[in-house]
Amino acid sequence: MILYFSATGNSKYCAEYISSRTSDEIISLNDMMKTGVCSVNCEGAERLGIVAPVYDWDLAYAVSEFLERVSFENLPDTCYVYGVFTCGSNGGRADETLRDILGRKGITLNAAFTVSMPDNYVLMFRTASPDRKAEHLAKADDTLSEFAEDIAAKKDVQKMTRKPSRFFVRLIRKFFMPSQRKVKGFSVNDNCIGCGLCEQVCPMNIITLKDKRPVWTRDECACCLGCLHRCPKQAINRGKSAKNGRYINPNVKL
Template identity: 65%
Template sequence: MILYFSATGNSKYCAEFLAKATSDNKIISLNDLIKNNVRVLDCEGEERLGIIAPTYDFDLAYTVADFLESLEIKNPGKEIYSYGIFTCGSNSGNTEGTLREILSRKGIRLNAAFTVIMPDNYVLMFKQKNPEAKNKMLDEADEKLKEISEIIAAKKDTPARKNKIPKILMWATKKFMIPSQKKVKGFSVNENCIGCGLCEKICPMNIIKLENNRPVWTHDNCACCLACLHRCPKQAINRGKSFKNGRYINPNVDF
């Protein structure tokens, strides 16, 4: 079974790649589970449990971490092989450590963990790279995914990797960044909006509602996944200074 969370397609792409390479065709979107408030998952008879998610703020995306913490994973056999794959723009920080701890509280050992560097979707802070640079990153990610697939298919363990981000930076991020990311104050929509409703449909936190055919952000519980912003077909959604930084959707993924 492969669980993935993805806003702009990188982690979805990895999940689909792994599914093909390991013939594990049970792929479940955590975005859907979160959106629909599903809290129980049955792992009966599963050989492997893969969790594939983006890095936010040098850690496992906080919405994913909170959700996995509250998820009841039923019937994971003693022999289940579990792995994590963390996509990121440059540094996956403590994603592995956080997932290891969450799974261990559920009696599941994390056998293997991997980081895959892919184009960064954090346009609230960083400008998009040029198309050639992004294509090069995607090619390199494919090479990495081939290596990862072989390790996972053979159910090999990987050594635990230490987080090299300074503790003070981890602390400051949790204290200041996440609370501000959860707030919806900076969102806006411009006149290009056609009222298609996609943003409402794909928001995993159910905080976007269409009023008079325009999105309204109803409360401060944003996952900061930026799905609404990147995937709006008219690029009508803005948050802070993000307009000048471009938009991104993984070109090899169908949503």
């Protein structure tokens, strides 16, 4: 069984890739979040994988918060449990957060992997050129091929990128993350056609259409940027996104 969270497709692509080698069933955490389903029946599962993006050198906030609430029913003692963290360049300490959350549920994380893929953090950084993105995705396939073999063979391995200091990650989590999650920076321009895709993709169900324009109904969001990247008219912006471009993984259906 593979549980994945994805806003712009990288993590979904990894989940599908691993499933193509292991034949493990895939479940979308985005769908679970949206529908409020908080339990998973793991009966008979040989492997349990969590595939999710890295935000601020840590496991994506919405994922860590949601996993705290999820109950893994009938998980066999022999089940191999692993995390795959997709990121632009550095997976930070996302594995430790996942290990702690699962540990509180009596589940041991056997393996952790970082897959570097094109970065969707356009609040500050420009997206790569099309050539560079294609190169990056091809390299990610090589990495995934190796990791999928490890996962199929249930290897206890830690294949994370070089970790930033724990102190640094704690500082970021305490001081930067809360402001990062504030929705007040989002704006909607006149390109908006009121299609409602942003409302559909928001994993926290906090976007609603008012007079055919998106409105954020809470102060904090997942900061997954799904609404921004997937808007068909590029009408949603935040930070420097208007000049930094958009990203959607081209090899996956969202």
